[in-house]
Amino acid sequence: MKKLFIYLTFAAAALSMQSCLHDNEDTFDMSAAERIDMAVAEAKALLVSADNGWKLEYYLGSKYSYGGYNYLVKFGSDGKARVAAEIAASDAVSQSAWDITKDQGPVLTFNTYNEFLHELTQPYQDAVDGYEGDYEFIIMKTTPDTIYLEGKKWHNAMIMTRNASDLVWKDYLDKIAEVKDNFIYLYKANIGGSEVKFNMNADKQVSITDAADAELATAQFIFTTAGIKFREPVTVNGVTFDRMNYNANTTDIRQSTLVTENGTATLEGNVPATFQLFDEIGGSYRLTANGRSATVTLEGEKTWSGKAFKMKGLIKNEKDEDVDMVIQYDPVYGQMQILPQYLGTHEEMNVPVYALAWAIDPAVGSGSISTNSKNGIKLIWNQNQAAPAYTFEPMSAGFLTNSFILYWRTEDDGDVPEDWKTTLSGDYRLAYLTSLTKL
Numbered sequence: 001m002k003k004l005f006i007y008l009t010f011a012a013a014a015l016s017m018q019s020c021l022h023d024n025e026d027t028f029d030m031s032a033a034e035r036i037d038m039a040v041a042e043a044k045a046l047l048v049s050a051d052n053g054w055k056l057e058y059y060l061g062s063k064y065s066y067g068g069y070n071y072l073v074k075f076g077s078d079g080k081a082r083v084a085a086e087i088a089a090s091d092a093v094s095q096s097a098w099d100i101t102k103d104q105g106p107v108l109t110f111n112t113y114n115e116f117l118h119e120l121t122q123p124y125q126d127a128v129d130g131y132e133g134d135y136e137f138i139i140m141k142t143t144p145d146t147i148y149l150e151g152k153k154w155h156n157a158m159i160m161t162r163n164a165s166d167l168v169w170k171d172y173l174d175k176i177a178e179v180k181d182n183f184i185y186l187y188k189a190n191i192g193g194s195e196v197k198f199n200m201n202a203d204k205q206v207s208i209t210d211a212a213d214a215e216l217a218t219a220q221f222i223f224t225t226a227g228i229k230f231r232e233p234v235t236v237n238g239v240t241f242d243r244m245n246y247n248a249n250t251t252d253i254r255q256s257t258l259v260t261e262n263g264t265a266t267l268e269g270n271v272p273a274t275f276q277l278f279d280e281i282g283g284s285y286r287l288t289a290n291g292r293s294a295t296v297t298l299e300g301e302k303t304w305s306g307k308a309f310k311m312k313g314l315i316k317n318e319k320d321e322d323v324d325m326v327i328q329y330d331p332v333y334g335q336m337q338i339l340p341q342y343l344g345t346h347e348e349m350n351v352p353v354y355a356l357a358w359a360i361d362p363a364v365g366s367g368s369i370s371t372n373s374k375n376g377i378k379l380i381w382n383q384n385q386a387a388p389a390y391t392f393e394p395m396s397a398g399f400l401t402n403s404f405i406l407y408w409r410t411e412d413d414g415d416v417p418e419d420w421k422t423t424l425s426g427d428y429r430l431a432y433l434t435s436l437t438k439l
Contacts, residue, residue, distance in 0.1 A: 036102050036105065036106070037102070039105060039106045039139075040100045040101075040102055040106045042142075043100045043106045043108070043139050043142065044100050046142055046144070046147070047075040047098075047100075047108070047147075048075050048076070048077050050074070050075070050162045050163060051165060052074070052163040052164065052165050052166075052167055053072055053073050053074030053075070053082070053163050053169075054072070054073050054074075054075075054147070054160040054161065054162055054163060055070065055071070055072055055160065055161050055163055056070075056071040056072070056073055056149075056158060056159075056160045057070065057158055057159050057160075057222055057229075057231075058070070058071045058085075058133075058158055059151075059156040059157075059158055059220065059222075059231065060120060060131050060132055060133050060156075061131065061132045061154070061156075061203075062132050062154055063156075064156055064220040064231060065132070065203065065205070066131055066132065066203050066204070067203050067204020067205060067220050067221065067222065068204055068220060068221060068222030068223075068229075068231060069085065069086045069087055069222065069304075070085065070086040070172075070173070070176055070222065070223065071083060071084070071085045071086070071116070071117075072084045072085070072163065072169050072172070072173070073160070075098055079097055079098060079099065080095055080096070080097060080098070081095065081096055081097070081098040081110060081114070082094075082095050083095070083096070083110075083114055083116050083117065084116070084169050084170075084173060085116040085173075085304075086173060086176055086177070086180075086223070086304065087116060087119075087120075087304030087305075088115075088116055088304065090169075090170045090173035090174045090177060091170050092116075094114050094115040094116045094117075095114075096110050096111075096112045096113060096114035096117075097110070097111050097112040098110050098111065099111055100139075103138070104138075105138065105139065106138075106139045107136055107137065107138050107139065107152060108136070108137045108139060108149065109135065109136045109137075110135045110136075114135065117133065117135045118133075118135055119133075120132075120133030121133045121134070121135060131305075132153075132154050133151075133154075134151030134152060134153050134154055134156070136151075136152040136153070137149040137150065137151060137152060137158065138150045138151075138152055140157075144162075145161060145162040146159060146160070146161050146162070147159070147160040147161075157231075172225060175225035176223050176224065176225055179223055179224070179225065179226070179227060179228075179246055179248075180223050181278075181279075182248045182253065182256075182277065183223075183246065183248075183331070184253060184254070184256050184269050184271050184275070184334075185199070185200040185201060185202070185271075185331060185332045186198070186199055186200070186269070186270045186271045186332065186333075187200075187257075187258060187267035187268060187269060187270050188267070188268055188270040189265055189266060189267045189268060190265075191236050191237050191239050191264075191265045192236065192237025192238045192239050193237065194210060194211070194237055195210070195211040196208055196209065196210055196211070196216060196236055196237070197209050197210075197211070197213070197270065198258075198267055198270075200221070200332070201332055202306060202330075202331050202332060204220055204221050204222065204223075205218070205219075205220055206218060206219045206220065206221060206230070206234075208234070208236055216236055216237075217234055217235070217236055219231065219232065219234045224243070226243075226245045226246065227243065227244045227245040227246035227258060228243070228244050228246065228258070229242060229243045229244075230242045230243070236265075239260075239264050239265055241260040241261065241262065241264060241265065242261075243260070243261040244258040244259060244260055244261065244267070245258070245259050245260075245261060246258055247259065249269075253269070253271075253275070253277055254269045254271050254273075254275055255268075255269055256269045257269065271333070271334060272333060272334075273383055274333075274334070274335065274380055274381045274383060275333060275334030275335070276334045276335070276381055277334065278300060278302075278307045278329050278331070278334075279300070280385075280388075281298060281300070281309065281329070281336065281388075282298050282299060282300045282309060283297070283298060283438055283439070284296070284297050284298075284438070284439040285297070285298060285436050285437060285438050285439060286436070286437045286439055287311075287314065287424065287433075287435075287436050288433075288434040288435045288436075288437070289403075289424050289425075289430060289431060289432055289433045289434055290424070290425070290431045290432040290434075292424045292425065293424070294313065294314060294422075294423040294424045295313060295439070296311050296312060296313040296314050297311070297312045297313055298310070298311055298312075298327065299312060306328070306329070306331075307328075307329040307331065308326050308327060308328050308329055309326070309327040309329065309336065310324040310325075310326060310327075311324060311325045311326070311327050312324055313423065314422055314423055314424070314430075315343065315355075315406070315420065315421070315422055315423075316420065316421050316422075316423070317344060317346070317353075317419075317420055318346060318347070318348060318417070318419040318420060319347075323343050323344055323420075325338070325341070325343065325355060326339075326341055327379075330378075335378055335379065335380075335381075336378070336379040336390070337376050337377065337378050337379070337395065338376050338377045338379070338392075338404065339357075339373045339376035340354065340355065340356050340357050340370065340371050340372065340373060340375070340376065340404075341354065341355050342354055343355055343406070343420075346408055346417055346420070349408065349417075351408045351409065352408065352409065353406060353407070353408045353417050353420060354371070354406070354407050354408070354409065355404045355405070355406055355407075355430070356369045356370060356371055356404065356405055356406075356407045357369065357370040357371075357372070357375040357376055357377070357399065357401040357404060358370075358401065358402070358403040358404055358405040358430075358431070359375075359394070359399055359400045359401050359402060359403075360402055360403050360431060360432065362432075367403075368399070369405055369407065370399055370401070372399070374395060374396050374399075375394070375395065375396050375399040375401050376395045376401060377392045377393065377394060377395060377401050377402075377404075377433060378392070378393050378394075378395050379391070379392060379436060380392075380393055387437075387438065388437075388438040389435060389436065389437040389438065390435065390436040390437075391434070391435055392433045392434065392435070392436075402431075402432055402433060403429070403430055403431040403432055403433060404430040404433070405428060405429055405430065405431075406420050406422070406428035406429075406430075407428075416428045
């Protein structure tokens, strides 16, 4: 009986080897070039087959450093792609050419300029790689409803999923914007019997720490119509989750929560008492500095990369034209910040003019200036909804910014623009900022 079992085992192995050899003959009866051609054709057919397009979870930055953004893409058989995105108005569509090219395998490329994709690859003066975006994607794997991609330059893994036929693009993007606009980024929770903190930021990075601030995990996320989705499942104290539903508290945003989709954990808002929503801030204010006051207006401006206020009525250029100063909004702490910034160009001198951070020593009446964005000023809200007012504090303990100065620079030198003025001082100085009070 034992000998018969051995014979049968060898017979099965022989049959199995014959089968494998036969499969190999079928697989490799085409050349490598022919196999790539077939993969390209199959990828094109799959992309075009989605009548309502695909949702692309698009991750920016080396090692996902700028987080995830939602894109909707419809691939036409005419070689044109229609693209909508979280970074644009919800009803905006950018059209460009698309193709599948051949490399080591099929590569999806947007080979003419697409505003919503190529914009993220453009270099800036202080960032030669821009937002480190991709417009060419290696197709790693496909199923009928899912395509797994890798950015060709930055190598971020991304996923495209087939849209439901009844998904309305504008409605979908509007729902994401609604979650994003009212989102808070700091939370605490009890998970697995221990207290943990979730510290998120506007670049959609998450640091999860214990009560003593020791790091337990890091992750990246993307907004969804219900809340957020982590790029990969996250495990904290033995509890694993990848999606969380956001419950915005319309009475007090600080009491908003994030709940895991499976209900295993609830994150409670952990923002400071001085947190304010962006939409609560704009309006007319009295700005006080060095014993003088001026009326200014804060006008809100939202872009895909952040939120800010244009402070109007403070600065005039050499032509006596109004120049806006920008106040940044930090969505993590719900706080305004004034940072060193470019203001415009002095036309006669043909040089850029900046507002630079200025740390004046009151004992001597002078001090140091800085272009470093870490050396700005943060505005601290008095927590009075009826009569909002703000005081100013330096952002860095190493550089005690209490003022700003208008300054022009060339490659070799710098000086003050004598003919640019602030309404507070009548010259280029904005010294000893004291308070900002809503009128």
